[in-house]
Amino acid sequence: MNKINTDNFLILIVDDVSHNLQFIGDIVETAGYETTFATNGQQAIERVKQARPNLILLDLMMPDMDGIEVCSILKADPDYCDVPIIFLTASQETNSVVRAFQEGAVDYITKPFKNEEVIVRIENHLRLYIQEKQLESQNLRLQAEIQERIKAEAELKQKTTQLEQTLNELKSTQVELIQSQKMSALGQIVAGVAHEINNSSNFIMGNINHAIYYFQVFDELIKLYQQLHPEPNSKINNFIEENELNFLLDDCPKMMNSIKIGAERLDQIVCSLRNFSRLDEAQIKTVDIHSGIDNTLLILQHRLQSVGARREIQVVKEYAQLPQVTCYVSQLNQVFLLFLTNAIESLENVSGVIPTITIRTEAVQTPSLQPTNDSSQTIDFINIYISDNGCGIDPDIVPKIFDPFFTTKSVGNGTGLGLSISHQIIVQKHKGKIRCHSTPGQGTTFIITIPLTLPAQ
Numbered sequence: 001m002n003k004i005n006t007d008n009f010l011i012l013i014v015d016d017v018s019h020n021l022q023f024i025g026d027i028v029e030t031a032g033y034e035t036t037f038a039t040n041g042q043q044a045i046e047r048v049k050q051a052r053p054n055l056i057l058l059d060l061m062m063p064d065m066d067g068i069e070v071c072s073i074l075k076a077d078p079d080y081c082d083v084p085i086i087f088l089t090a091s092q093e094t095n096s097v098v099r100a101f102q103e104g105a106v107d108y109i110t111k112p113f114k115n116e117e118v119i120v121r122i123e124n125h126l127r128l129y130i131q132e133k134q135l136e137s138q139n140l141r142l143q144a145e146i147q148e149r150i151k152a153e154a155e156l157k158q159k160t161t162q163l164e165q166t167l168n169e170l171k172s173t174q175v176e177l178i179q180s181q182k183m184s185a186l187g188q189i190v191a192g193v194a195h196e197i198n199n200s201s202n203f204i205m206g207n208i209n210h211a212i213y214y215f216q217v218f219d220e221l222i223k224l225y226q227q228l229h230p231e232p233n234s235k236i237n238n239f240i241e242e243n244e245l246n247f248l249l250d251d252c253p254k255m256m257n258s259i260k261i262g263a264e265r266l267d268q269i270v271c272s273l274r275n276f277s278r279l280d281e282a283q284i285k286t287v288d289i290h291s292g293i294d295n296t297l298l299i300l301q302h303r304l305q306s307v308g309a310r311r312e313i314q315v316v317k318e319y320a321q322l323p324q325v326t327c328y329v330s331q332l333n334q335v336f337l338l339f340l341t342n343a344i345e346s347l348e349n350v351s352g353v354i355p356t357i358t359i360r361t362e363a364v365q366t367p368s369l370q371p372t373n374d375s376s377q378t379i380d381f382i383n384i385y386i387s388d389n390g391c392g393i394d395p396d397i398v399p400k401i402f403d404p405f406f407t408t409k410s411v412g413n414g415t416g417l418g419l420s421i422s423h424q425i426i427v428q429k430h431k432g433k434i435r436c437h438s439t440p441g442q443g444t445t446f447i448i449t450i451p452l453t454l455p456a457q
């Protein structure tokens with residue numbers, strides 16, 4: 001075992017018999033310890049408070065205040081309770097030793113004292129005392145480290161949450177950016193395509209009515225010939241039979257009609273494409289949004305009424321008190337038309353519920369995102385909720401519904417441009433937002449958010 005360094009260790013020796021003090025003092029000082037002395041209990045307590053010894057050798061039997069009393073006073077004092085106390089006892093006093101231990105003594109030495117025993121016991125207890133102090137300070141350090149770690153972990157958690165939030169915001173900004181870039185690039189292409197389709201369809205639209213008229217003339221002419229010359233010569237008869245003239249005469253008007261329907265459909269598509277690409281031509285006006293919605297509903301009246309097997313669609317209006325809105329008014333009406341048309345179409349094959357479209361509006365005040373000292377400054381928005389209890393949208397296709405030309409409708413029933421046009425108008429032109437909540441089989445709500453006034457473009 002390592003010898004401990006005795007320098008700077010102060011030992012208090014307490015005994016009412018002065019030659020005992022002298023004797024133990026010599027042993028302890030010879031071993032290199034510093035010493036201080038007391039000859040009674042009261043003095044011992046004072047010395048402890050003055051000099052704060054590292055260890056006390058305390059006589060058990062003393063007049064007035066005995067060693068056990070001194071021990072119990074010191075052990076009750078939080079400032080000195082940790083100073084190790086070794087009792088000095090006569091061999092016949094061993095019964096009191098039990099009480100001494102109960103009061104907190106660490107050891108005892110019986111008289112007559114043997115030099116080595118005294119030193120070994122002192123050393124042992126000082127070593128224990130040092131180790132205990134080291135453990136205590138290590139423990140304190142560990143506790144401080146644990147506290148720091150808990151703090152660091154909490155900070156890390158907070159930072160992670162912040163990062164996750166930022167990442168999510170970034171992701172959604174990125175999606176919006178991609179979407180708007182797609183839109184603006186597409187707008188140019190679409191304008192070109194619309195122009196080309198329009199030129200070509202003009203050939204058809206411009207000529208189809210003439211063609212129908214010319215055919216009617218030929219048809220009448222042939223019938224006139226057949227009336228006036230019921231017995232043509234065999235060459236003409238063979239030609240008529242070979243070419244199935246009667247079938248041709250019957251089929252031709254139907255064919256012309258198909259061409260006309262196709263051309264009209266082309267015209268409609270061109271019109272949509274033009275709306276899509278020429279969005280900046282519309283006028284800015286300050287208007288009542290509700291009257292725009294009501295007008296749109298009027299235009300769609302024929303699709304809301306019951307016809308044949310088709311059931312009537314209920315329209316529920318939950319309009320709030322709204323201020324007027326400055327917007328591209330005809331474009332906004334177009335958006336209402338496109339959303340309401342989608343809602344109507346979602347109700348087409350729905351059974352078990354009363355087909356219903358609900359239109360709800362509300363005004364919202366949001367604190368400005370710009371850093372400003374004026375806390376009262378707000379940006380005002382309007383929310384328009386268009387809900388249906390129709391077929392709903394499969395979660396898998398929700399991310400695609402705003403893509404141009406994405407449609408789940410059969411050929412001829414949808415171009416897939418409605419929502420992308422709406423997105424262009426609301427998000428790009430009005431700096432607003434469109435959100436979609438849908439449950440397949442239960443219905444869909446689109447929330448259109450637009451600012452009260454148009455932000456500078």
Ligand SMILES: Nc1ncnc2c1ncn2[C@@H]1O[C@H](COP(=O)(O)OP(=O)(O)OP(=O)(O)O)[C@@H](O)[C@H]1O
Binds near residue numbers: 346401408409420
């Ligand atoms: N209210 C709705 N309920 C269910 N599905 C919807 C609704 N609105 C949109 N959708 C889905 O989103 C798709 C895209 O809609 P969008 O309006 O862009 O095109 P479309 O209606 O198919 O064709 P278009 O509007 O050009 O005639 C639709 O095909 C449909 O699947």
Ligand SMILES: [Mg+2]
Binds near residue numbers: 338414
């Ligand atoms: Mg549509």
